[in-house]
Amino acid sequence: MDEQSKRLSRADWENLEQVIDRFEHAWQQGQGPILEHYLPLAEPDRRAALIELVHRDIKPSNLIVRLEDATVKLLDLGLARLVLPPEKTGQSSTLTREGTLVGTPDYMAPEQTLNAHAADIRSDIYSLGCTLYHLLTGTVPFPGKNLAEKLLKQQVQEPRPLEQLRPEEPAELRTVLRKMMAKQAEERFQTPSEVAAALEPWSGRS
Secondary structure, three states, rough: OOHHHHHHOOOOOHHHHHHHOOOOOOHHOOOOOOHOOOOOHHHHHHHHHOOEEEEEOOEEEEEEEEEEOEEEEEEOOOOOOOOOOHHHHOOOOOOOOOOOOOOOHHOOOOHHHHHHOOOHHHHHHHHHHHHHHHHHHHHOOOOOOOOHHHHHHHHHHOOOHHHOOOOOOHHHHHHHHHHOOOHHHHHHHHHHHHHHHHHHHHHHOE
């Protein structure tokens, strides 16, 4: 194990999937995690955008958080796509074959379910919104019995409103989440920096 892996494996880091599991009982009581510990979620996505990297598989198990200083790290770049200038490559740098489903269906943007090559940083923002929805509510936004049902819901269905599951959350946060999860990419936040700014009031850093 290299030094970075050793640092990331220490007990002060929590996997978001584990956080969700730990708060399962609290959600049943109409409660949830302390948001200021987890809402700097857009920060690693913002750093990825600076090098024009599209992750394509943002989900709770690929995010770890250190509660001490609310630092979030994005793991597993196995499906990431490096977007290079056309004059250098003529296209994005990727090994994904046409028609291949890339990502995790519970968190995939609508355009990504149709064409993995169509995924850009706004697709990651959608996935981050699905992750935040799961963190807030304890359930994925589009549960389904099989892959086809989940993919169809990502295309045409809106998730159960946050106010029904967590009515105590502010309306402003619900607005941010809806924009992150807009079906049309052009209706979402366009950069992770915009997401980070929108979530700042609940990040514990303002």
